[in-house]
Amino acid sequence: MDDRNILEVKNLEVHFEARSGFLNNLLSREVPRIRAVDGVNFNLKKGEILSLAGESGCGKTTTGKAILRLVEPTGGKVYFRGQDLSLLTQKELREFRQQAQIIFQDPYESLNPRQTVFATVAEPLEVNRICDNTKEKEERVARALSDAGLKNPRDYFIRYPHELSGGQRQRIAIASALVLKPKFIVADEPVTMLDLSIRSGILKLMMELRDNKQISYLFITHDLSLAWLISDRIAVMYSGNIVEIGGAEQIIGSPAHPYTKALVSVIPNPERSSGTDRKLLEGEIPDPSSPPRGCKFHPRCSYAQPCCREERPLLREVEKDRFVSCHLV
Amino acid sequence: MNNRKYLLKKFMQAMITIFIVLIFNYFLFRVMPGDPIRVLIRNPRISVDALAEIRAQFGLDLPWYTQFIYYLKDLLHGNLGSSFYYREPVLNIIMERVPATLILVGTGTIISIFLGIIIGVVVAWKRGTKIDIIGLGICLILYSTPAFWFGILMVMFFAVYLRVFPTGLMSLPGVAYSSLLDQFMTSLRHLFLPVLTFTLIYIGGYAIIMRNSVIEVLNEDYIITARAKGISYIQLLKRHAVPNALLPLVSMVAINLGFVIAGAIQVETVFSWPGLGRLMYTALLNRDYPLLQGLFLFLTTCVVGANFCADILYSYLDPRVKLS
Helix, strand or coil: CCCCEEEEEEEEEEEEECCCCHHHHHCCCCCCEEEEEEEEEEEEECCCEEEEECCCCCCHHHHHHHHCCCCCCCEEEEEECCEEHHHCCHHHHHHHHHHEEEECCCCCCCCCCCCCHHHHHHHHHHHCCCCCCHHHHHHHHHHHHHHCCCCCHHHHCCCCHHHCCHHHHHHHHHHHHHCCCCCEEEEECCCCCCCHHHHHHHHHHHHHHHHHHCCEEEEEECCHHHHHHHCCEEEEEECCEEEEEEEHHHHHHCCCCHHHHHHHHCCCCCCCCCCCCCCCCCCCCCCCCCCCCCCCCHHHCCCCCHHHHHCCCCCEEEECCEEECCCCC | CHHHHHHHHHHHHHHHHHHHHHHHHHHHHHHCCCCHHHHHHCCCCCCHHHHHHHHHHCCCCCCHHHHHHHHHHHHHCCCCCECCCCCCEHHHHHHHHHHHHHHHHHHHHHHHHHHHHHHHHHHHHCCCCHHHHHHHHHHHHHHHCCHHHHHHHHHHHHHHHCCCCCCCCCCCCCCCCCCHHHHHHHHHHHHHHHHHHHHHHHHHHHHHHHHHHHHHHHCCHHHHHHHHCCCCHHHHHHHHHHHHHHHHHHHHHHHHHHHHHHHHHHHHHHCCCCCHHHHHHHHHHCCCHHHHHHHHHHHHHHHHHHHHHHHHHHHHHCCCCCCC
């Protein structure tokens, strides 16, 4: 394993068994398997922000959860600082959880409505038995809150989530992730539910934390322009696979995969006259329980060749640190 | 204060509800078949004059609105009329029977809620496994079993076949006890079967509600967040899942009180338990309209009162619901 990598994901697979009906059970028909994540490979360097971009339903959130073992992977390996996460004991898993945290999309859902801000942020310290001393605990909670950009942190201690704004709530969620001093954060669409005016504040905060605390991020988003803005590298996901991965500027500047091209072409750009060169995708993302043969993207691809219908393309390095899975590149 | 305003508003709503039910009850008993005087007299050959005299004595010759106003006036004085059958004030009869029902329904409800919560949490946690399937199956069977039938089964098994518990009543009639403890133990033995029946009948409903509620909460993002923080399963249930899942149960318990009383009628009748349920049953058989009317009003007040309490309790349990 490369020393500069904090995370290595190899052939990660998450297949769910579809809930089958009573009749199907009775006739013992085969349960369809939903291939939410179907062989994902990537590395994350220390202090790097990698965006995982793709349409909703492409498996990006499941990938994030599977890396943290919040969903059990059905195949493949995840190495965190060289350690195989699938082999962790309960105790080691708890230690891992202190270093890897998750921030969710909707701060209205990710905070327990019955807990005060202090209880929420102090909970990770309590369940991991990090400090028993009340004063020290208050100190750390206050520091996490101010790290998350909340001024006068102690004023928030006895407040409930419903008394706070969306941006404040998201900062509380970030604070409860920061309080354990993690090295790696999965940020699952952390600004999607926020007002535009608040977004930039949260994004800036995340980038500052990367610079000051050397936190690596897996930034999950459906918004390619957001990925471009915040990340060092971008991985584009389609139907459970990464179809293209590379430096953010490269991906946006010269997309190689037809799917990435289509996504990039619809990024609003003031310099480009409207309407020209836009590739609007037609059709739907394939049903993950029965993906098409060959390249999963071929039914929607305007460049599709006969070989695309037969053989599934692999992720190949086309230039340095740039991988694309397409027969035609 | 906002709190006071809220309480006052809720209280007014409760009073209005009771008043509407009161009007409904009043007219319900007046459209029911049978002449109350005939029931009262029980002499088919009574003279017309005597009949008219009795009618005037009870005020039944007055127009309906005058009767209604008299009824309301008496109500405000705590006078619910007097029973045709017992020839006693209705309120006294009801109050005499309240403790017996309170013991039965109170004990049964507390035990069934407590066990229902535990069963609901366990089967929700083990969702999809054999424990869930078996647990849910038993709950559904208990939930859909009629109380009287279940009571009869209990009597057959425990009282007739095993002969370990009495078939009914609250105590043995005409027995002198050697000690207070002896009396207490006898009471417990009498209490056991009715409470067991009552508990088992209601446990299923509470467990099913709790199971659904916990499953719903377990899918919330804050549960996944808590897991990402490294929380143990027990703590996850204790801190996050159960407190949030309990909220629907609070309103369910209050709403359920009406059905609980229906259950009490059946259980008390099977076990000859001298409570309100059995009183209502006998009042029905005797066509004792004043008593029935009083009982209906009393139970309405209880149900509305319980919902009023649940509203207040809810605001304490859920910080999002403010008293405003």
